Amino acid sequence: MSNISKDDVKNIAKLSRLKLSDEEVTKYQAELEAILHYVEKLQSADTSGLEPTYQVTGLVNVLRADEEIDYGTSKKELLKNAPSQENGHFKVKRMVG
Amino acid sequence: MSHKSLISSHEWDAIEKIVSDVNSGKITAIELVEKSLKLIEDSKEYNAIISVTEERAKKRAEEVDAKIKSGMNAGKLAGVPFIAKDNFLAFGGETTAASNILRGFEAPYQATAIEKLEAEGAILVAKANLDAFAHGGSTENSDFGTTLNPVDSTRVAGGSSGGSVASVTLGLAPFSLGTDTGGSVREPASFCGVVGYKPTYGLVSRYGVVAMASSTDVIGPIANTVEDVAYVLDVLAGRDSKDSTTIDRELSYVLSGSLQNTAHIAHRVGVVKEFLGDGVDKEVREVVQDAADQLKKSGVEIVEVSIPSIDLALACYYIIVPAEVSSNLSRYDGQRYGFSKPDAVELEDSYNESRAIGFNPENKRRIMIGTYVLSSGYYDAYYKKAALLRTKLINEVNKAFEKVDFLVGPVAPTIAPKVGENASDPLKMYLLDIMTVPVNLCGVPAISVPCGSAKGMPVGLQIIAPMRKDKELLEFAKYYEGVRK
Numbered sequence: 001m002s003n004i005s006k007d008d009v010k011n012i013a014k015l016s017r018l019k020l021s022d023e024e025v026t027k028y029q030a031e032l033e034a035i036l037h038y039v040e041k042l043q044s045a046d047t048s049g050l051e052p053t054y055q056v057t058g059l060v061n062v063l064r065a066d067e068e069i070d071y072g073t074s075k076k077e078l079l080k081n082a083p084s085q086e087n088g089h090f091k092v093k094r095m096v097g
Numbered sequence: 098m099s100h101k102s103l104i105s106s107h108e109w110d111a112i113e114k115i116v117s118d119v120n121s122g123k124i125t126a127i128e129l130v131e132k133s134l135k136l137i138e139d140s141k142e143y144n145a146i147i148s149v150t151e152e153r154a155k156k157r158a159e160e161v162d163a164k165i166k167s168g169m170n171a172g173k174l175a176g177v178p179f180i181a182k183d184n185f186l187a188f189g190g191e192t193t194a195a196s197n198i199l200r201g202f203e204a205p206y207q208a209t210a211i212e213k214l215e216a217e218g219a220i221l222v223a224k225a226n227l228d229a230f231a232h233g234g235s236t237e238n239s240d241f242g243t244t245l246n247p248v249d250s251t252r253v254a255g256g257s258s259g260g261s262v263a264s265v266t267l268g269l270a271p272f273s274l275g276t277d278t279g280g281s282v283r284e285p286a287s288f289c290g291v292v293g294y295k296p297t298y299g300l301v302s303r304y305g306v307v308a309m310a311s312s313t314d315v316i317g318p319i320a321n322t323v324e325d326v327a328y329v330l331d332v333l334a335g336r337d338s339k340d341s342t343t344i345d346r347e348l349s350y351v352l353s354g355s356l357q358n359t360a361h362i363a364h365r366v367g368v369v370k371e372f373l374g375d376g377v378d379k380e381v382r383e384v385v386q387d388a389a390d391q392l393k394k395s396g397v398e399i400v401e402v403s404i405p406s407i408d409l410a411l412a413c414y415y416i417i418v419p420a421e422v423s424s425n426l427s428r429y430d431g432q433r434y435g436f437s438k439p440d441a442v443e444l445e446d447s448y449n450e451s452r453a454i455g456f457n458p459e460n461k462r463r464i465m466i467g468t469y470v471l472s473s474g475y476y477d478a479y480y481k482k483a484a485l486l487r488t489k490l491i492n493e494v495n496k497a498f499e500k501v502d503f504l505v506g507p508v509a510p511t512i513a514p515k516v517g518e519n520a521s522d523p524l525k526m527y528l529l530d531i532m533t534v535p536v537n538l539c540g541v542p543a544i545s546v547p548c549g550s551a552k553g554m555p556v557g558l559q560i561i562a563p564m565r566k567d568k569e570l571l572e573f574a575k576y577y578e579g580v581r582k
Contacts, residue, residue: 019446019453020461052481071339
């Protein structure tokens with residue numbers, strides 16, 4: 001199962017929104033294969049009858065009062081790191097060609 | 098021989114003593130801050146620091162001094178300079194997480210941890226180096242260069258909180274903050290000979306800290322003594338409405354003043370068998386075995402315990418954590434903040450190219466592994482299987498704690514590696530985490546306390562406690578410090 005093809009790497013990179021060069025595809029093919037091969041040793045463990053753990057302290061649906069909270073920051077502050085902005089909004093690249 | 102004698106670093110008084118001197122006017126906050134800034138300036142060759150927050154620090158120091166002059170209470174950490182890993186959002190400079198993708202980022206708000214420390218009069222003087230996004234165990238994955246080990250500068254300081262830990266070893270400030278997702282506070286603390294604390298999951302708010310793996314990330318204080326670490330934890334701990342994973346705290350974590358009350362100390366400690374196997378260097382094993390023997394001589398009962406699933410914990414960790422990393426790092430998309438490729442035309446290209454340039458190879462590896470193990474068709478075999486194994490591990494650890502009060506073992510299988518030693522093999526680097534990651538998967542608290550040296554390099558003793566037994570763990574760690582002396 002841990003045989004990763006170049007097409008697999010390209011597909012993972014696409015899902016990850018990472019543009020890779022051909023050289024990188026070759027490099028990551030070997031590295032990802034080695035890592036996945038290592039983690040595959042989990043398959044041998046008997047986990048029958050167990051429930052998965054996603055949260056360790058047992059907290060579930062922590063709620064707060066339904067009221068406005070002042071986070072002490074402004075729209076201007078939140079926009080100050082934007083690569084591009086217009087009229088108080090983030091300006092993103094075009095989505096349709 | 099204490100580790101401090103191995104290097105020529107500045108030694109600070111105990112934090113409580115500093116605070117008392119500031120309050121009594123014996124020393125001023127501005128003097129402390131200027132001293133810290135000077136020490137940072139003089140230690141540049143170690144590359145422990147990414148940026149200083151000089152202007153804001155001096156201004157805050159003057160505010161603290163003015164408060165004290167007018168007879169007001171300036172807080173439990175009045176005037177104490179500190180250094181935070183550069184993945185804590187803080188005012189006064191940039192917050193980069195040591196990644197090119199965040200170069201130039203100015204935090205619009207501060208982490209709760211920073212706010213809490215500032216509210217008690219502590220003063221942030223600098224931001225420390227780390228592996229970019231905390232991905233690594235040596236700071237060699239930093240986009241700002243490697244932090245060198247102050248004890249031997251041909252070796253790494255460890256990581257990912259390498260800069261925070263080296264700062265304390267170098268004496269740049271009395272304490273620092275790190276984050277520990279899989280050992281990132283404890284491992285460098287072991288390599289550099291200081292005390293590093295990993296609290297129970299949820300004890301310290303992570304609001305405003307750059308997220309790595311949300312089901313294991315914790316914030317931990319680093320200092321020269323257990324007492325100092327406990328004193329800082331006392332300010333940090335507790336619930337925060339801005340972090341819904343936070344849990345209730347004890348009334349106090351402060352240890353000072355309490356005499357060594359051995360009647361209160363653990364009676365039974367388990368040496369984890371799987372931690373002392375062939376994978377651990379002989380010298381490290383011997384130092385840790387000596388520590389266990391010293392505890393035994395002092396009257397603590399030592400028993401061997403086995404946690405068989407520990408052998409699989411690293412594989413479990415390197416599925417769960419990359420999965421969470423791939424999710425948490427999806428926000429760096431070049432649109433709202435961070436690096437954005439200027440000439441990208443389409444949105445999709447902007448994502449793909451900004452991330453390709455902004456992230457480093459280790460970030461990309463983890464994102465891709467995470468994406469793979471969560472992808473359709475592989476989810477059950479990898480991610481779900483790891484979540485099941487996590488339950489198995491937790492059950493075994495809980496069972497061990499039915500028989501013993503604490504577990505002990507090494508922190509890392511080796512002393513600090515040479516710079517570049519593991520650089521070409523990512524998997525070899527991951528193996529350094531083998532004894533720290535089980536703690537994060539379980540969420541339990543653990544500490545690294547200096548316990549000796551091997552080949553002239555510090556070695557830490559890892560002490561692990563059951564969930565929420567942070568106070569007991571700190572008391573026992575302090576007891577061990579006393580035994581060691």
